[in-house]
Amino acid sequence: MQQKKQLSLFDLSMIVVSLVIGMGVFRTPVNVAAKAQIPELFYLAWFIGGFVAFCGALTYAEIGSRFPVTGGYYKIFSAAYHPSIAFAINCIVIISSAASVAAISIIGAEYLSKIILPIDKQNETYRVTIAITTILVFYFINLLGLKASAKTQNVLTVIKIGMILTLICAVFFGGKTQTITPIFKTANSTLPTWSDYGKALGLCLIAVSFSYAGYAQTINFGGEVKEAKKVIPRSIIIGLTIIVILYLAINYVYVKVIGFEELKSAESIAAILASKIFGPAGFNALSVIIFFSVMGYVNVNLLSNPRAMFAMGEEGALPKIFSRINKKQR
Template sequence: MAPKKQLSLFDLSMIVISLVIGMGIFKTPVRVASAAQIPELFFLAWIIGGLVALCGALTYAEIGSRFPVTGGYYKVFSAFYHPSIAFAINCIIIVSNAGSVAAVSLIGAEYLSKVILPLDMQTEFYRIIIAAITIVLFYIVNLLGLKVSAKAQNVLSVIKMGMVLTLIGAVFAGPAAVSQTPVFETGIAGAVPAWSDYGKALGICLIAISFTFGGYQQTINFGGETKNPNKVVPRAIIIGLAIIIALYMAINYAYVRVIGFEQLKTAESIAAILAGKIFGPAGFTLLSGLIYLSVLGYVNVNLLSNPRAMYAMGEEKALPSLFTRISKRTDVMYVSLTVFAVIAVFTLFYAQTFEKILNYTIFLDCIGMATSAATLFFLRKRTADLDKKTIYSMRLYPLLPLIFIAAYLFVALSIYSDDPKAAINGLIIFAGFIVIYFISVFFNKNKQTG
């Protein structure tokens, strides 16, 4: 049973925004400022990150336009590489996203617990309970159908954008922070920085920035459920990412102006500082509610996106066929949705801190982003006969996808340089899933012949 086409341009644009704007923009600027050391490199890194994301958006816009299927982020690997590669990358992404949902839910629960719970109940146990309730609540919302969950996503995305715009307003709430003049220092005291020093610092900055901009590529999972997908998918990706880039540049300017660049390097709860500047003592309470709503948007959009990749894996027998089951009444992929929600709740009790998961997540994402973007070169040849008026074709091809692929390879090398253990473990996990795929295929063949 094929899914119905229900998503509009506005729906998909809001999904793009919620896939990208999670909790990263309220945490990663601290890490980027610490790595950049000077504001010029800080802003340059965000500009480069935005331009790379734009190259990626145009690349995935064309992939989505030429390959409009449900679970596209799985099927594009399966069609142009090998099902084992598709299985390994998507398993990693699904497990990683479930962990991210758990970790982000805990962050939201921590903020909310400080507002709604008495001091003696503000413990890890009760935060886990709040986080679990959050995931279960939006699991139920998604069980009601795509229209209901998409409408909920639209509301939460608008609230999320409103929160970011409100925090940007802190630049008008008072004088700029006084900060000492930052100096770029190398490991050798008194040494003049070389270009390689700046390059290494930029690479470390881009690790966190890539995490903060990531997620929009999953929009191609919705191609089979989007009205007029050849036009709507690319437009939604481009519109959504344009809004995100503008918001990110503006809020980073607000962080530097209000907090001060030197103080930003070690600051905690940077969003709370901006909220306090605008609303005074009540700022933290208001921000806590807004951040929790932002968390709801992130949880909901992952419950929307990831089951579609699992559905595609079930269609191609990489997962058991029961993952393709769809409710006749609500058109919901209820088995895939349930399994993803269970993984997320289970992970709550083992969720790692944001800093620990960052390098693992981004290194694995680098593999997925670079290889999935490269499928465009094959896809153009396969779809050369399509009417150019019905699909999106980027300008400056093949320059833009090559820039995007090169940038993610640079980030992967930067991760290896900064944290070799994370990179090597990432490769081992990737290889492990490929082995699992072939073992699964072997046993399935034996069952069919037995």
């Protein structure tokens, strides 16, 4: 049965944003700052990471426009190399995505539990229960069809972008004056060489690259995109442009508001920015928004992974039941 073309340019652009932006933007900067040691390397790592991601995005934009099929991430590897290679790569992606969805759901549940649960019930059992319930809710939304899940995804992604833009506004509520000049320290306390800077930059890029990853899964939706040959490349480029701008802006704000030395060991960096804007009530406001924004990552993975499994079912790498399409909800 042929898939119905339902995804617009806006829908697919929002999918790109949610595939990439999870919780990394609220945690990774601390690790990157600690490895960079100086602000110049910190900013350079995020800029280079964004440039490399953009090059990758252009590659997938070209591939997606030439081969717009459902489950494209499987079918492209299968056609270009061998079905066994495609199967192995996609199994890794599906399993790692499942682990990420579980982890992100629990992190989101941690934020929400502090708002909706009394102190005596803020434990692991209740957080896992909230996480499982949340996944099931989005699972049933996806069963209603692509149109319902895409609309849900749009709302969640707009909330996520709005939250990051709000946190960026913390720079206008009083930046922190840097009292300590960051110094690059080597293992033997000698003057750093270009090699030392290069090694530090490499360590930073490992963490940064994970924060920019995920956009490749966009091509799984190729068979359900309106005017796919035009929309797929445009949506990937638009989505990555939004992501790179948001990442560079919020990392500048982290340094400006928190201070670079403090950023190296800070906890809940997003909460610090929220407190600058909303005051003591900032954490509560942020917790609810973060919960809904990270749920966008959960929903988009529930959208993407079944399409890779659908493609495997079509080619016989998985049982044929995986390639069935519901006549009503498609």
